[in-house]
Amino acid sequence: MSYLDHYKKLIEAEFKSNKNFNFMRAVTPGADYFIENGFPLKKKGNERWKYLDLRNVTSSNFTKSIYEERISNDFDSVLEKLAPCGINIVEDEILIVGDNKNHLSGRNFVDSEGIGASSPSKTIIGEIADPEEDGFIALNAAVADITSFSINENFSQKALNIVFAGQSQSDRLSTERMCIKIHANTEVTINEIHFDSDFNTLNIPVLEIYLDKDSKLIHNKVILGSEKDMNFNFTRVFQEEGSYYKNTSFCHSPSLGSNDIKVIMAGQGSECDLGGIYFTDNKTQFNTHVTVDHLAPNCKSNQFYKGVLSDESKAVFSGKIFVERNAQKTYATQKDLNLLMSKGAEIDTKPSLEIYADDVECSHGATAGHVDESSLYYMMSRGIEKEIATQMLVRGFVDEIIDSISDDKIRKFALNQTELILPNLSFK
C-alpha cells in the first residue's frame, strides 16, 4: 500500500495550510477513512467497483496542482473550449472551477454564504456526500477545494454553467467539491461541463446539492474524457418536500471513470428524473452508478440510461431503487438499454431494487444487444451503406436521451459531440 503513504503526506500538508474550524470538521472524517481504506481496490464485498480495473489510479502519485498552474489555465482558453457549446461570457453565467472562483460573487442571485474555501456552508459540506461511502469521496473530502454557494429566487432563469476545464499537466489530482443550495421556490438550470485533458490526471469532482422545499433544479452534465484522463464524478442530491430534480448526463468515457449519482428523496411528494447516455470506446472503462433512496411517501423517480459500447471498452451500469418502509405510494422506474457495437466490448449491468414498503409500484428493465438486424436490412436494401445505416440507427437510439436535455445550448453541444464520436466508433 505504498501509494497510501503519498496521500497521507498530501493530506497532512493540506491540514497544515490554514483552514478554519468548520472546514476541518467537514474534511476530517474523509481523511480518516481514506488513510484507513485507500482507494476501493478490494475484491471482496466491493459491489460498486467489482467490474472495473481500478489499478491505474495507483499508477502514479497524483499531486494537487498549485495555484499558479491553475491560474495559467486562463479564462480565455476556457472560453475557447466553450465556444462550440455556444456558451459565452456576454449571455451566460460561467463559473470556472479551479480558477477564477470568485467571479460569481456579487451577483444578486447568490446568497451571502459566498463562494470560496473561506466560508464553506456548515449545513451541506460532507452532510450529503458521506465520505465513508466510498474511497474516492473520502479522498475528495480530505483534500477538497470547496466552492459553496446558494441560489435564491432572484436567479434570472438562465443557466448557470459550471466548467471543469481539464488539467494541463500530468500526474495532477483534482478534488473539487461544489456545495450548492437551491432555496425554496427557486427554479434553476445548472450545466456542469467537464472537458477532457490530454494528460494522465485523476479528477474526483464531488457535487453536493441541497434542494429546499418546492425548488426545481435542471442539472445537465457533460463529461468528455480522453484516453489519458480519469474522472470519477460524484453527484449527491438531497431533496426536500415537493422539490424536483432532473439530471441528464452526456458522457464520453475517460480512460477510467464513473458517473455516480445518488438522490436522497427525503421530502414528501418530491420527484426526480435521471437519465443519460454513455459512450465507451477504445479500452476505456466507465461506471454509471445511480441510486435513488426513497425515504418519504408519495415520491416519484425515473431512471433512464443508454449506452453505446465499442472497441474493447467496458461499461458498467449499476442502478438501485431503495424504498424505505415509510415511503408508501412510491412510484419508481429504472431502465438501462445498451448497444454493443463490437466484439471485445463488454457491458455489465445490474439494475436492482430493494424495497421495504408494500404500497409501491417499482419496475426496472435492462437490455443488451446489437442494432436491430431488420432495421439495418431495411436501410441497406434502400441503398444506404451498412456503416452509415448503423450510425443512423445509433444516432436514433441516442437521440431519445439527448432530446430530453432541456438547455438548448447543451443539447446542441451534445448532438455535435455525438456527430464527432459516431464516425470514430468501430462497428466490427
Added chain:
Amino acid sequence: MVSDNNSISRKTKLEDKDYKWGFTTDVETEVAPKGLNEEIVKMISKKKSEPKWLLDWRLKAYNHWLSQDEKEGEPEWAMVDYPPIDYQDIHYYAAPNSSDSPKSLDEVDPEMLEAFEKLGIPLEERAQLAGVAVDAVFDSVSVATTYEKQLKELGIIFCPLSEAIKNHPDLVKKYLGSVVPYSDNYFANLNSAVFSEGSFIYVPPGVRCPIELMTYFRINTADTGQFERTLIVADKDSYVSYLEGCTAPIRKNSQLHAAVVELVALENAEIKYSTLQNWYPGTKEGVGGVYNFVTKRGKCLGKGSKISWTQVETGSAITWKYPSVILQGDNSVGEFYSVALTNNRQQADTGTKMIHIGKNTRSNVVAKGISAGEGNNTYRGQIKVLPSAENAQNFTQCDSLLIGDKCGAHTVPYIEVKNPSAKLEHEASTSKVSDDQLFYLMQRGLNEEEAHHMIITGWSKEVFKELPFEFAVEAGQLLKVSLEGAVG
C-alpha cells in the same frame, strides 16, 4: 426526515399459520458424534463402503473447506441474516437403524410409511396411481425404491447414490463433481466432504423416461444437517423429468441443509427438475427453522440439450439457492421458473445463473417472489454471455408481490455481456396486490383472503404450469396454506 404515514399504509395483518407437517417419527437412528474432522469424513466413507478415489475426493473437499473457512468463511453477499453456525455442533451422519436396505415395501418400517402418509404421500398408492417411482430418502439412507424393474428394462438407472457408487463406479466417477467441483463454494465444499445420500439417475441414449422420477427428502433427526448429493446424467437424445419434494418436522434448533445437485445433459438430451420445498420455516418469531443452503447446477454439455429448473419455495427459515445452467453446447437451452414465498421471519435469497458459452444458446427466467409478514425475499440472478456465445438470447422476468408493510422484496440481477450479437432483456416489477383487483373480486362475494389467494394463484400460474401435474396441484395447495391468515 421521514414522515409519518399511518394514513397511507393499508393495514394488513399477518398471522402465523401452523406448520401442518410438524411431527417427529420415532425410529431408532444411528448417529455419528457431533463435529467435523477428518475421522468423521473417513467414517462416513467407511459406512458407505466407498472406494478409495471417493474418500480421497472427500478429503480434498474437506481440506479445501477448512482453508476456505479460515480465509473467508461463509459467503456474506446474500441478503440473509442468521446467527453464526457452529459447524462442530452438528451430526454429520445419521442412518435409520436397519443395516440392510429393504427390498420391498413390506420390509419398510411401518412408522416411516406412516410418516409419508402424514405428508400426504402414501408411497404405494401414489406410486401406483400416479405412475411415480419413489426413491424415498428418510434422513440419509434410502428407504424404498419402486418401479425399479420397469426402469431397468429401459436401461435407466435410478438408485441411491451410494448404490450407484458400488454398481456404476465409472459413471459416477466421470460425472461426480464435473458440474459442481468440490472447491465450488463454501457449502458445496462441505457437502462434498460429508455427503451421505442422494439420488443417481442415468438415462441411456435415445430413451425417454416414461414416468416422473421422484425423491422425497426429509430431515428427521434433531440437529442433523442433511447433505444429499444428487447426480442426474441424461445421455444423447434422452429425456427425464425429476421431482423433488421436501418437508421437515418442527425443530427447536436451526438445521443446516447443504445439498448439491448436479445435472448433465448430453447431445439433444432434456432434463426437467422440479422442486417443491416446504421445510420447517421456524416459528413466527423467527426461532428455529431449516437453513437451506443448496447448490444446484446443470450443464448443457451437448449440442441442442435442454435443462429446465422449476421450483416452488415456501418453507425454510433461510433459503440460499441458485439453480443454474451452464449452456456449453451449441443451441442448448436453459430455463428457470420459480415461485418463492416468505412469511413471518423467513428469508429467501434465490435466483439463477445462466452462463452462455455455446453458440445460439437461449435461456428463459421467470421468477416470482411473494413477501408477507416480516419476510425478506431477494431475487439474485446472473446472466453471463461469454465472447464465444454468438447469438445468445436471454429473457428474464422477475416480479415481486408485497403483502403487509413489514416485509421486503429485493431484486439484484447481474447482466454481463461480452458478445455483441447477444440479445438480452430483463424486466422486473414490484407492487402490492392492486386495490382494483381486490375490490372487483370482493364485490363478487369473495372475502379479502380468498380474493388474495385467487390473485396470487393466478399470478403464479406462469410457473405452476411448468410443474408436472401432481406437483402443480400440491403447489397451489401449499401456497394457499402458507398464506393462510396472512391477509385480513
